[in-house]
Amino acid sequence: MYLQFLGTGAGVPSKSRNVSSIALKMLDERNEVWLFDCGEATQHTILHTSIRPRKITKIFVTHLHGDHIYGLPGLLSSRAFQGGEESLTIYGPVGIKDFVLTSLKISHCHLKYPLHFVELEQEGVAYQDDKIAVKYMTLQHGIQSYGYRVIEADYPGELQIEKLKQYNIPNGPIFGRIKKGEIVTLEDGTVINGKDFIGEQKKGREVVIFGDTRFVSSHISFCQHADVLVHESTFGKGEEKLAHNYFHATCQQAAEIAVKANVKQLYLTHISSRYLGQDVKKLQKDAQAIFANTKVVHDLLEIEVPFNHD
Structure with a gap:
C-alpha cells in the first residue's frame, strides 16, 4: 500500500505545486488505485507516475471547492480512451453527482464504463467489503467537507x-x-x-486523509492510532486567527492532532503558494517541534504505508 501525492497546493496551482489530489495505490492488495480529490490537471500529473487510469476504481471527494474537483471531467473522459472498462464509483458530498454529470453532458462526453455515485451525509461508512472499510466524518470548512479513514482488515497468520x-x-x-x-x-x-x-495475525494498516478544515479537537478521536495522517497546512505558526477565519488549519494545529491521536506519521499538504523554499522548511520544523514524525509533502512524492510492528 502506497500513497502518492499528485497535488499538494492550496487554492490555485503554482509552478511547483498542483492542486489537491492523492492516490492510494493498492496494486498488490487488490490491483486498484483510489483517488482522494481530483483537482485541475490531476490527469497531467498522473502522466509522470506509474498510475494507469483504468486502475482507478474509486474517487473519494472531500468537498466541492474547485481546487479539489475541477480535474474530474477530464480524468473521467480520458479514462474511457485509455482502456478503462471497469466501473468507477465517486463518493462525496451532495452535489458531486450533478457537477460531474452536467460537465459530461454539456461537453457531449459518453463514457464507455459504468459510473456510479454515492453522496454522503454527516458521518458513517462510505465503503466496506471483507478486506477494507472507509469511514468518514464531517470537518469544519464552511461548506460540507469530509475526512476519510481507510481501515484495512487484519491479515491472517501465516502457516508455520x-x-x-x-x-x-x-x-x-x-x-x-x-x-x-x-x-x-x-x-x-x-x-x-x-x-x-498458524502465526499471529498481522494488523491491517489505517490511513486518515482530511479535506480542508479548521482545527477542531473532536477530530482527534477519528484519527486515533492511525498509521498515517494526511492533514492540510494552509497556514503557519502564529497564524491561528487567520486560519480560523478562512476555515483552515496551521502546521502546528495539524501536529497537535497527530500527537494527541497517537498517529505514527503526519504528512502536511495543501501548502499555500506563499510558502517557498525556506518557508516550507520552517512549516515542517514548526510542526516537528510538536510532533517529530512530520513531513511537508511535495508533488509526486510516494510513500509506503508501513505495517505497525509495535
Whole structure:
C-alpha cells in the first residue's frame, strides 16, 4: 500500500505545486488505485507516475471547492480512451453527482464504463467489503467537507511450515485445511490442531486523509492510532486567527492532532503558494517541534504505508 501525492497546493496551482489530489495505490492488495480529490490537471500529473487510469476504481471527494474537483471531467473522459472498462464509483458530498454529470453532458462526453455515485451525509461508512472499510466524518470548512479513514482488515497468520516438517506431511489439500485452523488426522493417526501452526495475525494498516478544515479537537478521536495522517497546512505558526477565519488549519494545529491521536506519521499538504523554499522548511520544523514524525509533502512524492510492528 502506497500513497502518492499528485497535488499538494492550496487554492490555485503554482509552478511547483498542483492542486489537491492523492492516490492510494493498492496494486498488490487488490490491483486498484483510489483517488482522494481530483483537482485541475490531476490527469497531467498522473502522466509522470506509474498510475494507469483504468486502475482507478474509486474517487473519494472531500468537498466541492474547485481546487479539489475541477480535474474530474477530464480524468473521467480520458479514462474511457485509455482502456478503462471497469466501473468507477465517486463518493462525496451532495452535489458531486450533478457537477460531474452536467460537465459530461454539456461537453457531449459518453463514457464507455459504468459510473456510479454515492453522496454522503454527516458521518458513517462510505465503503466496506471483507478486506477494507472507509469511514468518514464531517470537518469544519464552511461548506460540507469530509475526512476519510481507510481501515484495512487484519491479515491472517501465516502457516508455520517449519513446525510442520516433523510430521512429514505430503504436499496437497491437507496444508490448506491446516491453514484454515482445522483439526486434521494424519495417515498414522496423529491428530493435529491447525490453530497450533498458524502465526499471529498481522494488523491491517489505517490511513486518515482530511479535506480542508479548521482545527477542531473532536477530530482527534477519528484519527486515533492511525498509521498515517494526511492533514492540510494552509497556514503557519502564529497564524491561528487567520486560519480560523478562512476555515483552515496551521502546521502546528495539524501536529497537535497527530500527537494527541497517537498517529505514527503526519504528512502536511495543501501548502499555500506563499510558502517557498525556506518557508516550507520552517512549516515542517514548526510542526516537528510538536510532533517529530512530520513531513511537508511535495508533488509526486510516494510513500509506503508501513505495517505497525509495535
